[in-house]
Amino acid sequence: MNTFYEWLKASNYAGFKIDQARLKRASDIRFSAQPNFEFTSGEYVLKTTLNTYTVLWEITPRGDDAVIRPSCTCPDWADRGRYTNTLCKHLLSAALQNDNLFAAVINLKPVSADIVFPAKEEKQNIEQVEDFNERVKREISKAVSSLAQDVLAVLKEGYVPFLLGPTGVGKTSAIRQVALATQSLLIEHAGADSFTDSDLVGVEMPSGKRMPGPIGNALTHAREMGEPVLLFLDEFLRYNSRAQESLMRLLLPIPAEITRVMGISHDGAIRATSAPFWGDEWAPAESVSIVLAANPWGNVPDPALVRRTVPIMVGFDNSVAGLFSQKTRAAIDLSWKGTADGSLPLPIEYGELARAQSADDPAILARYTNRLMALDPAAAKGFETLLSNLGAKS
Numbered sequence: 001m002n003t004f005y006e007w008l009k010a011s012n013y014a015g016f017k018i019d020q021a022r023l024k025r026a027s028d029i030r031f032s033a034q035p036n037f038e039f040t041s042g043e044y045v046l047k048t049t050l051n052t053y054t055v056l057w058e059i060t061p062r063g064d065d066a067v068i069r070p071s072c073t074c075p076d077w078a079d080r081g082r083y084t085n086t087l088c089k090h091l092l093s094a095a096l097q098n099d100n101l102f103a104a105v106i107n108l109k110p111v112s113a114d115i116v117f118p119a120k121e122e123k124q125n126i127e128q129v130e131d132f133n134e135r136v137k138r139e140i141s142k143a144v145s146s147l148a149q150d151v152l153a154v155l156k157e158g159y160v161p162f163l164l165g166p167t168g169v170g171k172t173s174a175i176r177q178v179a180l181a182t183q184s185l186l187i188e189h190a191g192a193d194s195f196t197d198s199d200l201v202g203v204e205m206p207s208g209k210r211m212p213g214p215i216g217n218a219l220t221h222a223r224e225m226g227e228p229v230l231l232f233l234d235e236f237l238r239y240n241s242r243a244q245e246s247l248m249r250l251l252l253p254i255p256a257e258i259t260r261v262m263g264i265s266h267d268g269a270i271r272a273t274s275a276p277f278w279g280d281e282w283a284p285a286e287s288v289s290i291v292l293a294a295n296p297w298g299n300v301p302d303p304a305l306v307r308r309t310v311p312i313m314v315g316f317d318n319s320v321a322g323l324f325s326q327k328t329r330a331a332i333d334l335s336w337k338g339t340a341d342g343s344l345p346l347p348i349e350y351g352e353l354a355r356a357q358s359a360d361d362p363a364i365l366a367r368y369t370n371r372l373m374a375l376d377p378a379a380a381k382g383f384e385t386l387l388s389n390l391g392a393k394s
Contacts, residue, residue: 019087059105083361147171151312160251163294166336168350169316185229194240201273201274228287230290296313331365346371
């Protein structure tokens with residue numbers, strides 16, 4: 001033995017994992033800066049720079065053992081390697097090319113201080129990143145498909161589903177699945193306080209040119225083309241009260257006997273509404289399906305709206321969280337509970353979890369915390385404190 005790497009190898013790499021492809025690449029890397037090796041405060045430290053990344057081997061003698069703490073600023077180690085104990089090519093290169101550190105600790109037995117998994121789990125095969133990511137996406141897809149089936153069941157009964165859940169829980173994705181399943185033209189619109197009934201239904205200009213809004217488009221297409229339309233009104237509670245009242249007319253079909261009194265020549269029930277700069281608009285009820293959605297922790301729904309719909313509470317599917325590590329599961333649970341009680345502005349969404357590269361991918365919490373900081377720095381600090389306290393108790 002004459003290098004630090006060979007010293008590690010003789011002791012089964014101190015529990016670290018060695019990827020042969022990384023080891024081969026490591027042998028071709030050369031230092032970008034002269035390694036700095038020193039002994040301070042009872043600790044041997046090897047520090048160097050490889051390809052702009054800072055590599056650090058810290059060795060602390062402890063009786064007959066040498067406790068090892070490697071680190072590297074490269075993404076391979078920071079995002080993945082340190083959670084699976086797989087040394088990156090930069091750490092391997094520094095170990096292959098250095099004999100000073102080996103000479104200093106040659107009589108000691110190397111022991112890793114950074115083994116993440118318990119010994120009983122070390123023997124298990126580590127899932128490939130792609131496999132884990134696909135499993136997360138499959139579970140999310142199952143949750144979205146289940147929600148789509150719930151929506152379809154309500155629509156088949158002739159009612160209007162009202163999805164209540166925060167952003168990022170799959171509401172829009174589920175509605176798009178419903179549109180595909182029913183072969184309907186999907187018209188989506190998200191609510192805002194600035195929209196008037198004329199913006200939604202349509203406006204006829206002084207020149208006579210008619211400019212339909214999403215409601216006018218939906219009803220006109222269903223009536224004139226005879227094709228099914230699925231009208232999805234997202235963030236419904238953000239519409240102002242005047243717009244909501246106009247839209248609520250659509251929710252209850254008007255019976256055939258009433259349509260004749262209204263002067264509309266149609267044998268069946270209709271959906272109808274109107275706007276000051278557009279006039280009356282209608283379509284056969286059987287051709288227009290409507291789905292509403294909103295955040296349940298914002299404005300309180302009008303009782304009249306609830307009576308005209310079938311509310312569906314949309315929450316986080318625990319089978320998705322079950323794929324993640326204890327810390328990440330705790331963070332997911334905290335984010336959803338905090339969003340529900342108003343202490344946090346948003347949860348850790350399905351879309352974020354679908355990007356996970358491992359069960360304990362640190363990028364998930366990093367991106368979520370950054371979003372919290374942008375929206376509410378106090379909430380971000382509170383979230384980090386709560387998560388830290390949970391970790392201390394576990």
